[in-house]
Amino acid sequence: MNIDTLLDFDSLIRDFNRNQSSFRLKNLENDFTISAETLESEEFFKHFNLIIRDNPEVTYIVGITQKQLDNNFFSNVNEAYQMAIISINQSEIYSPPFNIEEYIKSQILESIMLILSKMNIGHYDTLGCLFDFCSDKKDIVVKLHSGSICADCKARLMYYGLTESELVSAQKVLWDISKDFISIRGSKGCPTGHKTCKEFHEIRREYSDRNIFLAISFGTEFQDMIDHLETKFRDDDFDLKVVNQNIDNKNILCKICKTIQICKYGIAEFSGFRHNVSYEFGLMQAFGLETIGIINNEKFHEFERNMSDMKGIEVIPYESISKDLFPKLQRFIRLI
Numbered sequence: 001m002n003i004d005t006l007l008d009f010d011s012l013i014r015d016f017n018r019n020q021s022s023f024r025l026k027n028l029e030n031d032f033t034i035s036a037e038t039l040e041s042e043e044f045f046k047h048f049n050l051i052i053r054d055n056p057e058v059t060y061i062v063g064i065t066q067k068q069l070d071n072n073f074f075s076n077v078n079e080a081y082q083m084a085i086i087s088i089n090q091s092e093i094y095s096p097p098f099n100i101e102e103y104i105k106s107q108i109l110e111s112i113m114l115i116l117s118k119m120n121i122g123h124y125d126t127l128g129c130l131f132d133f134c135s136d137k138k139d140i141v142v143k144l145h146s147g148s149i150c151a152d153c154k155a156r157l158m159y160y161g162l163t164e165s166e167l168v169s170a171q172k173v174l175w176d177i178s179k180d181f182i183s184i185r186g187s188k189g190c191p192t193g194h195k196t197c198k199e200f201h202e203i204r205r206e207y208s209d210r211n212i213f214l215a216i217s218f219g220t221e222f223q224d225m226i227d228h229l230e231t232k233f234r235d236d237d238f239d240l241k242v243v244n245q246n247i248d249n250k251n252i253l254c255k256i257c258k259t260i261q262i263c264k265y266g267i268a269e270f271s272g273f274r275h276n277v278s279y280e281f282g283l284m285q286a287f288g289l290e291t292i293g294i295i296n297n298e299k300f301h302e303f304e305r306n307m308s309d310m311k312g313i314e315v316i317p318y319e320s321i322s323k324d325l326f327p328k329l330q331r332f333i334r335l336i
Helices: 009-018 041-047 049-054 100-117 137-146 151-159 164-181 200-206 220-235 252-261 275-286 297-306 321-335
Strands: 061-065 075-078 083-087 211-215 239-241 265-269 290-296 315-318
Touching (some): 041 049, 083 100, 200 252, 211 275, 220 321, 252 275, 275 290, 297 315, 315 321
Parallel strands (some): 265 290
C-alpha cells in the first residue's frame, strides 16, 4: 500500500511478483492520512485492522511512507496485526547505488517473512543477510548487495513454519535485487574473509576512470618515483593512489583492496622484489583493472630468472625515473 510516496507502485509490484509465486503483492487503496511529521505505527495498524479481519483475500498489509516512523526505524512489523509499515525517510543514505525500489522490495520481503514466522528474526552483526539489523543505515547496501539469507536465519524461519518453496521464492527476489552488481567492480568477494564488502558503498562513490593504483615496495628508496609519478599524472588529470602513504587504523589489506577497486588502472613496480607488490598485482587483475608491470632495466633479467610464475605478464622495463618511465606509462594508458 502506497501511503504518501510518489513511487510507481504498479511497476514495483510487477517486478516483485515476476520471478516467484509464494508472495503475491496487490496494490490496495489507501484512505490513511498523516498530518504529523512522523507516522505513528500503532495508528496505522489499528486503522487497517478491519480490512485484514473482514477480507479473506488479504493475508497481510505492508504500507510504504516517506514519513519518519515514530521510533525512527526503517520499518515496524506487527505479527499480531499481520501488518508492517516501511519508511523511505533519509533514503539518500542508501540510494544510490541502489534505487529506492530495490530497497523497498527487500523490506517488503523481510516484513512478510517476519509476519509468517511470527517472531523477530535477525541479528545485530552485518553479515550480508536480509535480516541484518543495520543500526548504521549505510550497512543496508551490504545486505542488498549480498542478496542472501544466512544459514542461521534460514533454519529459524523453517523451524517457525516457512516452507522450502517460500524460501526459494525469497531467494529469487533477493537475486533479482542484487543481480545488477554481479558484473561490476566492487561486487567481488572480500579477500579478508568477510562475506560481503563493507566498503562497497564508499567504493561505488569514490570510483573514477581517472584513478590509478600504484603497487610499489615499501621504503624511502621508492619515494622519488612516487613523487615523480604523482606530479606527472596530476598534470595529465589523473590521480595516483598509493596505499602505503596513508596508513591509518583500518585493516591494511582492507585499505589496499578498497583503493584498488576505486581505480580503473593499475601499475605494479617490481624492482624491489617485494611480496606485497605481487599480491597487489594479483588483486588488481582479479578486480579487472587495466594493469601493467614496470621494472628497472638493471633488474629485468633477475626478475625473469627468479619470478618464474610471472613470465607471462606484460612488464615495461625503464631506464630511469626521470627519463623514460612516465612516457611509457602514459602510452600504455592511452592505448587502452
